[in-house]
Amino acid sequence: MTFHLGKPVLAMMGIALISGMLMLLMPPAPRAEMKVWVFADSHSNSYRTGINGKPSLVEQYREKTGVRVEVSLIAAKAEDVRLMSLFSSDSANVPDLAEVEIGSVGKFFIPPVREVGFLPLNEFLERDGLLKKMVPSRFAPWSKVGVIFGVPHDVHPVTISYRKDLFDEVGVNLASAKTWDVFQEMCLKAQGRWRRKGFDRRYALEMPQAKTDYLVTMLLQRHINLIDDHNRVYLNDPKVADTVARYALMVEGRRRIGTDSTPGVSLWTRDLANGDFCACFTPDWRGNYIRTQEKGLAGKVAMMRLPVFEEGDAPTGTWGGTMMGIPRRCHNPQESWKLLKFLYTTPQSLEARLKFTNIIPPMREQWADPMYHRADPFFGGQKVDELYIELADRIPKRYVTPFTPMAVKSLSFALGRAVAHVEDHGEAGLREVCQAYLDRQAEDLKKRIAFGTFE
Amino acid sequence: MNRDRWWTWQYRYAPYLFVLPFVILFLGFLIYPLAWSIVLSFYQTASARGQQKFVGLDNYRFLLGDWLFWGAVLNTALYTLGLVLVQIPTSLGLALVLTDRRVRARGFFRFAFFSTYLVGNVFVAVMFALILSPRSGLMNRALGVFVGRPPDINWLGEPDLAMPSVLLASLWLSVGFG
Numbered sequence: 195m196t197f198h199l200g201k202p203v204l205a206m207m208g209i210a211l212i213s214g215m216l217m218l219l220m221p222p223a224p225r226a227e228m229k230v231w232v233f234a235d236s237h238s239n240s241y242r243t244g245i246n247g248k249p250s251l252v253e254q255y256r257e258k259t260g261v262r263v264e265v266s267l268i269a270a271k272a273e274d275v276r277l278m279s280l281f282s283s284d285s286a287n288v289p290d291l292a293e294v295e296i297g298s299v300g301k302f303f304i305p306p307v308r309e310v311g312f313l314p315l316n317e318f319l320e321r322d323g324l325l326k327k328m329v330p331s332r333f334a335p336w337s338k339v340g341v342i343f344g345v346p347h348d349v350h351p352v353t354i355s356y357r358k359d360l361f362d363e364v365g366v367n368l369a370s371a372k373t374w375d376v377f378q379e380m381c382l383k384a385q386g387r388w389r390r391k392g393f394d395r396r397y398a399l400e401m402p403q404a405k406t407d408y409l410v411t412m413l414l415q416r417h418i419n420l421i422d423d424h425n426r427v428y429l430n431d432p433k434v435a436d437t438v439a440r441y442a443l444m445v446e447g448r449r450r451i452g453t454d455s456t457p458g459v460s461l462w463t464r465d466l467a468n469g470d471f472c473a474c475f476t477p478d479w480r481g482n483y484i485r486t487q488e489k490g491l492a493g494k495v496a497m498m499r500l501p502v503f504e505e506g507d508a509p510t511g512t513w514g515g516t517m518m519g520i521p522r523r524c525h526n527p528q529e530s531w532k533l534l535k536f537l538y539t540t541p542q543s544l545e546a547r548l549k550f551t552n553i554i555p556p557m558r559e560q561w562a563d564p565m566y567h568r569a570d571p572f573f574g575g576q577k578v579d580e581l582y583i584e585l586a587d588r589i590p591k592r593y594v595t596p597f598t599p600m601a602v603k604s605l606s607f608a609l610g611r612a613v614a615h616v617e618d619h620g621e622a623g624l625r626e627v628c629q630a631y632l633d634r635q636a637e638d639l640k641k642r643i644a645f646g647t648f649e
Numbered sequence: 650m651n652r653d654r655w656w657t658w659q660y661r662y663a664p665y666l667f668v669l670p671f672v673i674l675f676l677g678f679l680i681y682p683l684a685w686s687i688v689l690s691f692y693q694t695a696s697a698r699g700q701q702k703f704v705g706l707d708n709y710r711f712l713l714g715d716w717l718f719w720g721a722v723l724n725t726a727l728y729t730l731g732l733v734l735v736q737i738p739t740s741l742g743l744a745l746v747l748t749d750r751r752v753r754a755r756g757f758f759r760f761a762f763f764s765t766y767l768v769g770n771v772f773v774a775v776m777f778a779l780i781l782s783p784r785s786g787l788m789n790r791a792l793g794v795f796v797g798r799p800p801d802i803n804w805l806g807e808p809d810l811a812m813p814s815v816l817l818a819s820l821w822l823s824v825g826f827g
Contacts (some may be wrong), residue, residue: 253692281696282696283695304695304696305695305696305739306695306696309695309696310696362796394798395784395799395801402805403783403803404803404805404806406730453784453801453805454782454783454784454803455784456776456782456784457779457782458775458778458779465784465785470784470785553807610806610808614808638716645711648694648695648696
C-alpha cells in the first residue's frame with residue numbers, strides 16, 4: 195500500500211485517529227458542582243489531601259452534603275488575570291470560591307463598592323458571628339470603606355527569629371531589647387565581637403536595602419498605613435520619614451546592622467544557617483520555612499517580639515496574607531458560603547491546617563488547640579505558637595487599596611534616597627531629606643488617586 | 650468543474666486559503682483587541698457593571714504629564730541604545746574571531762557562545778540575580794580576589810548600577826546570537 199504523503203504522516207494520522215477515539219470512549223470525569231480556585235500549593239493540599247487516614251476536606255464535605263467540590267491550583271498571576279477578566283466582562287463563568295493573595299487584592303477594589311467582582315460578606319459574617327470570632331483587624335485588608343469582600347485565611351503576626359547560639363557566644367541577650375534603639379545597640383555590640391573573632395561579613399539582621407517588606411511591617415507597628423481604606427494618604431506622615439531615616443541608618447553607614455539575603459526562593463534560610471545574618475523577621479509562614487528547611491538549626495534559634503520605636507507601638511506587624519471570597523456572579527452564594535465556612539472554620543479544617551501549613555488561624559476559638567501550646571524543640575523548647583497567638587490579637591490594621599502598590603513603590607524610592615544620603619553624608623540632614631522627598635511623592639500619589647478613583 | 654478549471658481555481662485562490670488561518674487569528678487576537686483598546690482609551694470605566702464615561706484625550710494627557718511614564722521611556726531608550734551599541738560590535742567581533750581558521754576548537758567556542766541563547770529569560774534573570782547578589786554573589790566574590798575582601802556592592806539595587814547590570818545580563822544572553 196502506498197500513501198502519497200509518506201509513511202510518517204500516515205502513522206501520525208493513525209495515532210491521532212486511535213487516540214481521538216479512545217478519548218471519546220473514555221467515561222468523562224464526574225463533574226463537580228462547585229469550583230474553588232486557590233494559588234498556594236499548601237492550601238490546595240490542605241483541601242484535597244487526606245489527613246491521618248481520614249478523607250480530604252472536600253471529600254468530607256461531599257459525604258456531609260452530597261456536593262462534589264473541585265479545587266483547582268492556579269498560579270497566582272494566572273488566577274489574578276482570569277478573575278480580573280471574568281469580573282471585567284461580567285461573566286457568570288466564575289468559580290464558587292476564590293483565594294486571593296494580599297499583594298493582589300487591591301486591584302479588585304478599583305470599581306465602586308457596588309461593582310466589585312466579589313460579594314460583600316458583612317451580612318454573612320454577622321449572621322454567623324464570625325465578625326466576633328475572628329481577629330477583627332484581619333478583615334481590614336479585604337475591605338473597602340467598611341464593606342468586607344473576603345474571609346481571612348490567616349493572621350501572620352511578625353516576630354524576630356534569631357540565632358541564639360551565636361548571640362549567646364558573644365554575650366548578647368537580644369530578647370531583652372524592647373526598643374529599636376536598644377536593639378540596634380545590641381546588634382552593633384554583637385557585630386563588633388564577631389568581627390574580632392574573624393567574622394567580617396556577619397551582620398545581625400536580615401534587612402534589605404531596596405525591598406520594603408520590613409519597612410512596611412515597622413510602619414504598621416507604628417499604626418501607619420501608607421493609604422487607608424478611604425484612600426487617605428499618609429505617605430508623608432512625619433512618622434514615615436522618621437522610620438525611613440532610622441531604617442536607612444540600620445542598613446547603611448557606620449551603625450549598620452542589616453544586610454540583604456541571597457535572592458531566590460527560600461535561600462535566606464541558608465544565610466541564617468550559615469550565620470551570614472543572625473536574625474530575621476518571621477511571620478508564622480516564614481518561621482515554618484526555617485523549621486522545615488534548616489533542620490540543623492534545631493535548638494539553636496529563639497524567637498522574640500519586635501522591639502518598638504516608642505510607647506504605643508505594636509510589638510508586631512503583619513506580613514503576607516490570603517482571603518477567600520465569593521464571586522458576585524457565582525451560581526449560589528449561600529452554598530458558596532457554606533463551603534467557605536467548612537474550609538475555614540470547622541475543626542476538620544483546623545486539623546488539615548495543622549498538618550499542611552501550621553499557620554495561625556484567625557478564628558480565636560481554634561487557638562485553644564493543644565498543638566498551639568506545646569514546647570517547640572526546634573526553638574529550644576520555646577512555645578513559639580503561643581507567642582504568635584499572643585501577638586495575633588495585637589496586629590495593627592493593614593489596608594490594601596488599588597493604590598497601595600504605588601505607595602509602596604514611592605516608599606521604596608524614598609528608602610533608596612535615604613540610603614544614598616547616609617552613604618554620602620551620614621546622618622546629617624537625613625530626616626529633612628526623607629520628609630521633603632515623601633512630601634513630593636505624597637502629592638504625586640494624591641494626583642494618581644484623584645485620577646484613578648471611580649466612585 | 651473540469652480538471653483545467655479546477656487547477657486554475659487552485660492557482661488563483663490557494664495562496665489566500667493558505668494565509669487565511671493566520672489572517673483570522675491575527676484579526677481576532679491582535680487587531681480587534683488593539684482597536685478595541687484604542688476605543689476604550691477614550692473612556693473612563695472601572696468595571697463591566699459600571700457606566701462608561703467618554704473622557705476624550707484625558708487619559709493621554711495624564712500619561713504624557715506623568716514623570717513615571719517618561720522615566721520608563723528614558724530607561725527603555727537607554728537600554729535599547731546600550732544594547733545595540735555594545736551588542737552589534739561585540740557579536741561581529743566574535744563572529745570574525747570564530748571564523749578565523751587559526752582559532753582552534755572553533756566548533757566548541759561557537760557552541761559555547763551560542764548556547765546562552767538557548768536558555769530562557771527566566772533562567773537568566775534568576776542566574777544573574779544570584780551572580781549579582783550583594784553578599785554571596787559571584788561578582789562581588791570575584792572582585793574580592795583583587796581587593797582583598799569581597800565588597801558589598803548592590804548591583805541590582807543601586808540606581809547607577811542597575812542599568813549596566815541588566816545590560817550585562819542581556820548581553821550574556823544574546824551576544825552569541827546577535
